[in-house]
Amino acid sequence: MSVAIETQNLTFHYLKGTRLQKTAVNNVSVKFNKYEIIAIIGHTGSGKSSFIQHLNGLLKPSSGKVFVNGEDIWKNRTNVRNVRFKVGVVFQQPEYQLFEDTIYKDIAFGPSNMGISDEEVKNRVEEAVKFVGLNRKILNESPFDVSGGEKRKAVIAGVVAMDPDVLILDELTAGLDPFSRDDIFSRVINYHKIRKNTVIFTSHNMDEVASFAEKVLVLNKGEVAMFDKTSEVFSRAEELKSMSLSVPEVTVIFSRLKKMGHKNLPDCVLDIEGAVKTLCSR
Amino acid sequence: MTENFIEMKNVSFKYNINEDHCAIKNVNIEIKKGEFVAIVGHNGSGKSTIAKHLNAMILPTRGRVFVGGMDTHDEDKTYKIRCTVGVVLQNPDNQIVSIIVEDDVAFGPENLGIKPEEIRKRVDFALKSVGMYEMRKEFVSRLSGGQKQRVAIAGILAMNPDCIIFDESTSMLDPKGKNEVLKALLDLNKNQGMTVVLITHFMEEAVLADKIFIMKNGEIAANGNKRDIFSEFSLLESCNLSLPQPAKLISSLRKEGMDIPQNPLNKDECVDILDKFLSSKLRANEL
Numbered sequence: 001m002s003v004a005i006e007t008q009n010l011t012f013h014y015l016k017g018t019r020l021q022k023t024a025v026n027n028v029s030v031k032f033n034k035y036e037i038i039a040i041i042g043h044t045g046s047g048k049s050s051f052i053q054h055l056n057g058l059l060k061p062s063s064g065k066v067f068v069n070g071e072d073i074w075k076n077r078t079n080v081r082n083v084r085f086k087v088g089v090v091f092q093q094p095e096y097q098l099f100e101d102t103i104y105k106d107i108a109f110g111p112s113n114m115g116i117s118d119e120e121v122k123n124r125v126e127e128a129v130k131f132v133g134l135n136r137k138i139l140n141e142s143p144f145d146v147s148g149g150e151k152r153k154a155v156i157a158g159v160v161a162m163d164p165d166v167l168i169l170d171e172l173t174a175g176l177d178p179f180s181r182d183d184i185f186s187r188v189i190n191y192h193k194i195r196k197n198t199v200i201f202t203s204h205n206m207d208e209v210a211s212f213a214e215k216v217l218v219l220n221k222g223e224v225a226m227f228d229k230t231s232e233v234f235s236r237a238e239e240l241k242s243m244s245l246s247v248p249e250v251t252v253i254f255s256r257l258k259k260m261g262h263k264n265l266p267d268c269v270l271d272i273e274g275a276v277k278t279l280c281s282r
Numbered sequence: 283m284t285e286n287f288i289e290m291k292n293v294s295f296k297y298n299i300n301e302d303h304c305a306i307k308n309v310n311i312e313i314k315k316g317e318f319v320a321i322v323g324h325n326g327s328g329k330s331t332i333a334k335h336l337n338a339m340i341l342p343t344r345g346r347v348f349v350g351g352m353d354t355h356d357e358d359k360t361y362k363i364r365c366t367v368g369v370v371l372q373n374p375d376n377q378i379v380s381i382i383v384e385d386d387v388a389f390g391p392e393n394l395g396i397k398p399e400e401i402r403k404r405v406d407f408a409l410k411s412v413g414m415y416e417m418r419k420e421f422v423s424r425l426s427g428g429q430k431q432r433v434a435i436a437g438i439l440a441m442n443p444d445c446i447i448f449d450e451s452t453s454m455l456d457p458k459g460k461n462e463v464l465k466a467l468l469d470l471n472k473n474q475g476m477t478v479v480l481i482t483h484f485m486e487e488a489v490l491a492d493k494i495f496i497m498k499n500g501e502i503a504a505n506g507n508k509r510d511i512f513s514e515f516s517l518l519e520s521c522n523l524s525l526p527q528p529a530k531l532i533s534s535l536r537k538e539g540m541d542i543p544q545n546p547l548n549k550d551e552c553v554d555i556l557d558k559f560l561s562s563k564l565r566a567n568e569l
Contacts, residue, residue, distance in 0.1 A: 014424070020421075020424070022424065042456070043428075043456045043458060043459070044426040044428030044429060044454075044455060044456045044459055045425070045426035045428070045429060046456075093373070147325065147326050148325055148326070149325050149326075171454075174453055174454055175372065175450065175453045175454075176325060176483070177323075177324040177325045177483040177522050177523065178483060178484070178522065178523055178524040179324060179522035179523070179524070180324070180325055180522070204454075204455065204456045204457060204460070206457065207527065244456050244457065244458030244459070245456065245457055245458070246457035246458075248527060249526065249527040249528055249549045249552075250527045250528075250531055252549055253527075253528065253531070253549050253552050253553050253556065256549075256553045257553060257556055257557060257560065260553075260557055262557070262560050262561075272527060272530055272531050272534055275531050275534075276531070276534045276535060276538060279535060279540070279556075279560075280535075280538050280540075
């Protein structure tokens with residue numbers, strides 16, 4: 001399997017060289033394969049967002065290296081700009097990153113800076129709008145006049161319109177109601193299936209991590225605590241708890257049932273679907 | 283019957299008076315002193331609009347709101363109402379004013395004219411209850427989103443209000459942070475008699491409350507105690523909400539034709555139900 005992003009001994013200090021120096025990312029070496037869906041979890045302040053900002057060159061490592069498609073992104077300074085088109089990031093609370101006077105212009109901003117034709121920009125915006133499920137009627141409205149959910153979709157469309165190989169979503173669903181959360185996530189997954197891109201997302205919602213991620217990277221105090229298949233990670237409930245994290249409630253329910261003597265139950269049940277299948281098959 | 287501490291009577295509100303759209307319509311809510319009430323609803327259902335009415339941040343377009351017997355329309359009472367009801371907002375960045383953690387928490391009580399020694403006590407107590415005491419000398423700008431939110435909550439606690447409204451205040455926290463805040467909130471309610479209004483998207487959090495109001499498109503779609511509300515699976519789905527996993531699991535099993543009549547409120551109850559279910563199935567298979 002080929003590698004989309006790799007970090008080698010990535011370390012980052014905020015306010016380096018001052019009395020307030022703080023290490024946000026400490027010696028992180030991981031490989032994210034192409035076409036994978038990876039979740040990054042960790043307590044608040046564990047370094048998730050700082051780590052993510054290294055993956056498209058928004059932060060420069062204090063030491064260590066970042067490779068995108070096998071290339072050291074800081075080898076040539078002018079190259080970093082191109083990395084930002086290959087690795088697209090939707091930030092936390094992206095509603096605040098809208099700035100144009102219409103939704104259309106905001107979505108078109110990214111691709112129009114890529115040196116492609118106006119026609120191509122238009123096509124890309126259309127595609128992106130379809131993918132996120134935005135109502136076309138609102139494209140000419142001001143981003144400040146639409147609802148929070150629509151704003152968030154507009155930002156995602158703006159990143160998708162750049163057609164990045166790697167899509168990074170930082171706390172994509174924080175603050176959304178359960179329906180909008182499932183809606184946005186299933187659109188990202190659909191897009192992933194069609195585009196065959198790599199998706200990396202951070203979340204505090206263990207249910208969505210368990211349902212959607214193939215692999216999970218656990219960060220604790222800026223260091224890698226675990227990096228493994230989702231079912232492996234969530235079968236280590238006690239360790240996760242000690243790192244301010246948790247496992248989905250259905251996972252807890254099944255591990256307790258198993259302890260109570262109901263053998264033949266699987267070691268790790270991740271979501272409702274899996275739970276229903278398990279119980280219906282006996 | 284104790285008297286109502288907070289009352290909303292037929293309240294409707296329009297953000298733009300020239301438009302037909304009402305953010306909330308004919309809302310009636312009664313909250314008694316010491317109660318723990320949850321208001322649950324989808325994005326844009328009017329939850330936050332209700333919160334803003336409860337401490338006179340906005341005034342009803344139609345209807346009346348009373349807090350501790352004071353009408354929020356009465357401008358002379360506005361200050362008193364805001365000392366009575368504190369609000370913790372969704373985004374802590376909108377609520378934090380100082381550079382240093384403990385200064386920020388002291389900001390509220392300082393403005394109430396409280397003595398320095400008392401302020402010190404309140405600030406320490408408030409920071410300890412949200413688990414931020416160790417970081418009291420930190421720069422706010424160096425905290426993560428979740429840590430900032432806990433500072434914002436401490437800032438309200440330090441003002442010693444009778445009622446605190448949590449307006450989706452846990453939406454940015456990690457699981458532990460969320461639990462700590464919910465625990466602090468329950469502790470305030472059960473042990474200090476604080477009236478708590480929790481505004482949330484999540485039934486997992488609403489289940490902690492004594493009384494639940496479900497909002498849909500600006501109106502109250504249902505209200506009642508948690509067990510009644512939890513049995514209304516289809517109603518919740520029509521309101522863009524979803525049941526917590528234990529209840530959802532049992533409901534999904536029922537859809538598959540399994541005979542499980544109970545609705546679990548939490549995972550303990552769910553484990554009990556499934557334990558009995560699996561054991562009886564095992565016995566049936568042996569026969």
